[in-house]
Amino acid sequence: MSSSSGLSALQRRQIAELQLLRSSVSPEEFHWRGTSQEIDQWDQALASSSDGDVEDGGTGDEDGSASSTSIPPFSAAISLRDEQPALWLDIDLPTSRQHDTQVAVRVQEEDRSRVKDFQLSRLRDEMARKQIESKEEEYPLFDLYTSLQDHLLSNPLDYLPKPEDKDKSTAPASSESQDSAPPPPSPVTLSRLIIWSHHLLSQIKRRQLSSWCTSLSVWGLLKTGYPGYLCFEGLQEDVKEIETNIKGMQWAAILVRDEESWVYQGEGGEEGALLACPLAKQFTGYQAAVQAKGKGEKVRTTCEEIETMKEIVDRLRSAGLPEDEVVDALGLRTKQH
Template sequence: MLSTTTLPRQLEELHLLKCSLLPGEHLEFVPPSKDAEWWEIMLEGYPGNEDNLPTPPSPARLEITIDHAPVQFQVELPSDYGGGSQLDGVKPLVSVKGDSISRSEQERWQKLVKDTLSELSGSEYIVYELISVYILPQLHAEYDGETSSSTSPPPCTQAPPPIASAHYHALLTSHHLISPNKRRSLRQWSSALSLTGFAKVGYPGVIYCEGVQEHVEEFVTSVKAMQWLALRVRFVEPAPESSGSEGSQERRWVEFEKVGEVVEEMRRLGREDYVTEMGIGSVGANPGSTK
């Protein structure tokens, strides 16, 4: 039986997974139908229903699929999964199914799952990382191709900068930035629109870009079109002249893994206050600032 600690933790991870899905990606609870309906109702009400949660009739069983792929991944969460017990070796039960896949294909996917679960041992969000970081990108690469519209929104159009257009910059933050599809899209869009900037991956996600006003605004619109958890556009505004050590022409799109690297990059550009005054990399900062 799920404890009062385990159930909210499982709902939190399922909610995180659901919010990370892109168009064409699906999460559905599987029968028994009564149990599936119970989990759907609980997940639909999360967050907000954490107090006095009823006891689930059975462990959560869900199916992950994408459009046009014959493979389905069924995941069952053991009753003691999510109570801090991942470190003790409690893992989800994952099976690979598909009416039109060969036995060798099924075994190949099952091996991928097994190897990945071993790598994720001790992770805080095993199911979330298994599905969003490994399985879904691999499914898209194999069945859709990287240019499929189901893996990312339509790419930004490439156009030369308008003459005498204003120079802008933008800052966005999100709960996290992990998806390889999103990271690849950010890199492609920045190149197509001749923007410089960076993405800080992991928790939290931070995105900063700089360039011609029309291109910065198009980039922000494309980012907002993707599915995010707690995405916030901090500002889109005229950029000050850089007082850092390098001009914008010498920079490109880069990725960081630590908040400290974000602060250091903005300091190098002479724009450190734009992140620290919002609470990014500064404990005592005022998060309500909109600079």
């Protein structure tokens, strides 16, 4: 005779629901709460049920307790939350329909002080409410379990730091941490902008452009006369601001001929990025800017003027700009070979 032959009808229904719960979670999220002998009996009962033996046996009454040969009352724990803080739903099933199933939400011992009391109270209130509602369901425990999980998704628990974690956060850095390697440099986005103008003659415009370059940390190269060319390199947001300012001025005709952006990931942050701009090294004020950075001072960008097409072509090519970019930006008819 199988070990399940003495089960009551109530226990057979309990086994069916426990199997449903067990199949809904991973093996680590379900465990029995009992002695090794009780656990063996419970495992055998569920295994026999899977083989179809339970439905054929059973001598207990529908509303009464099982016979003397039946297994002990089921007691199990199911994980409600496997992340910290870990929560468990403890279940003690009755041997008679005259008694209620006992359920309790339990916080894993090491996490108990890290959960806010009002959040646990709210979860337990939800459990009590749902337990009453689920009494007439076919699988009341499964219904309760899924409802509590939904509640936790909608009302996530705050996870308070451990006392020792607080101490670590306020303690002065040790010599070992102070000597550790510095974090990698933050990336800085740079941009280059080249604008064609029908002409660039106005002293007022040229002074304004020079002022913007200095205040916005942008290198500026202006080709005056007919046609005019306005070349800028610097931090992306500053170059964009200069472009907006230029478009707000009065011009006979202007056209954006070239816009390029790239990421600088070297040392020195924004100051280092400004000194790494391709056009920067040919500026008269470049060495002064390098020295300023070495002293921890702000890098001062400048604006320079040139007068001929040959000069601007030479400056862009000497800076290492791709030939296609130079040709397209300046409207050259032939490429350099």
